[in-house]
Amino acid sequence: MADKQDDSTIFNKYQNYIDSPEKQRALYRRTLIIVVLSQIFGGAGLAAGITVGALLAQDMLGTDSFSGVPTALFTLGSAGAALLVGRLSQSYGRRFGLAAGFLAGGIGAIGVVIAAITNNIFLLFISLLIYGSGSATNLQARYAGTDLASPKQRATAISIAMVSTTFGAVAGPNLVDVMGRFAIKLGVPALSGPFILAAATYILAGLVLLILLRPDPLIVAEAIADEKRKNKKVHLDSNTNSLAFNKRGIVAAATLMVLTQLVMVAIMTMTPVHMGKHGHGLSDVGMIIGFHVGAMYLPSLLTGVLVDRIGRLYMAIASGVTLLAAGVLAAMAPGESMTLLTLALILLGLGWNFGLISGTAILVDSTNPANRAKTQGTVDVMVALSGATGGVLSGVVVANSSYATLSIAGGILSLLLIPVFIWSSSKRVKLQA
Known part of the structure; x- marks a missing residue:
């Protein structure tokens, strides 16, 4: 992985984790805290946008015949992003893969706001597709807490991430009216308000992971596994x-x-x-x-x-x-x-x-x-x-x-x-x- 190859100092830090089960446990607990924080933001971004996605499409198109399109685009974008985030995480670590996914979701939300302001249907659909990256990343973040968990801790780590998503998912829809009024004050369509919130929270989730998820739990887990295989001479x-x-x-x-x-x-x-x-x-x-x-x-x-x-x-x-x-x-x-x-x-x-x-x-x-x-x-x-x-x-x-x-x-x-x-x-x- 790039981090390990580019910086020998980072390798030494990994070696410290390899040699110290206590440091491994401390990093596991720290990773869970960071994942929880990112999931709260991510949950808010996901729920806020989905709540009014169909309504925004209906309002811009002037018909409800295509009101199901936003959900289809979220899903399609989510599927594609899940594959990309997984591959990025494998190559460069959870920090880079998850941060990229959340930041892409934030960019998609910004695109939806611009589409609403300019009444551009094509931009709306493209932006909704990109916005789906946030949904996929929010789901994949549950894996980050398991990288350094023991087999008896893995399901608990997953559950902590899922519960933390609930906080954001509940808060997001309840802020729809507030964000609608905020959007009107800015002079933009009310239905774009929740996507302003989604953009902010997705970008915050990405920055939390990008800045705080160091050292990367997946890279450390791979280094530990490599060391175990070398010691046991097992390939x-x-x-x-x-x-x-x-x-x-x-x-x-x-x-x-x-x-x-x-x-x-x-x-x-x-x-x-x-x-x-x-x-x-x-x-x-x-x-x-x-x-x-x-x-x-x-x-x-x-x-x-x-x-x-x-x-x-x-x-x-x-x-x-x-x-x-x-x-x-x-x-x-x-x-x-x-x-x-x-x-x-x-x-x-x-x-x-x-x-x-x-x-x-x-x-x-x-x-x-x-x-x-x-x-x-x-x-x-x-x-x-x-x-x-x-x-x-x-x-x-x-x-x-x-x-x-x-x-x-x-x-x-x-x-x-x-x-x-x-x-x-x-x-x-x-x-x-």
Whole structure:
């Protein structure tokens, strides 16, 4: 990596970390604090913009026919950025990769503001695509806390990052009105206000990582792993059994995160439509989605502890079972029942939470520092695209059948996680890094 090659002083600092488990633990704790701070800013940037993206497009186009375009562009931009951020992180470290992703998201948000001022639709769409970089980076930042974590700390580290995102994600939408009024005072369209906030918070998140994330946890983790291999005279490419298990773990982790994302997005997307057909207003929809989002993130600390203590496999199975329960309950609940629909959406968010945290932990377990960030970026691309697929297919299924059919199908699909994890856990080989 560039940092290690260009500066022998930096190499000496890495050597100090290699020789001192205490310094490794201190750097792990410091990294978590920095990640938490960046995630709070990043969460605000993500939520503030998404809240009004469709409204801004509708206002500029004068029609609601293309109001879904912003979400599609966020997703596409997120998928592309996940791959780029992963590769940049692998080559130059987490600090550079994550900072570049957040700063790109901030630039995209600035582009949206300029597009709103100039009423330039083409610039709006391009800027929204770039803005999606912030979303991908916000998700990938959860990996940074795991680089120096022990196997028994990894899920907890992931959960801390996810909980910290919640603070920003809750604050962002609540500042929409404030930022709208601020935008009007500046003489720009009100709907561009949240993107002013997004630009500021994404850039702050990027600067926090760029300035404070030193030494880089991924580079230090790779240096430690290299030293261990040298001492043991073990080369990664000579252990075919370990590689075979690694591949199984990567497949299992990817399957878990892709399926949980697809099922969650599909049912969540059509729930407001289903509620509207049964006479529920926007306040009811907002309340249920609020409970759903809370269930996605707030249980993370407990989930992380459970994943570390009782095991990845059990929590992965719990994810499938919980999603099945959510699908069955959503299908059986009367459309007029706020209580049962709310419970179904809470279970849906909880199942997603179990799946993302356990899947992320499995992915970290199944990689080593030499290929970890690149692999994580590739898997996050699939996760982003699965969410887009779930959103598109959900409308098709409901249009040709019913919300109940969609919910049951999603629940049954989630059960595929069980045989995948039984397969992946057989012939388990202990990882070396």
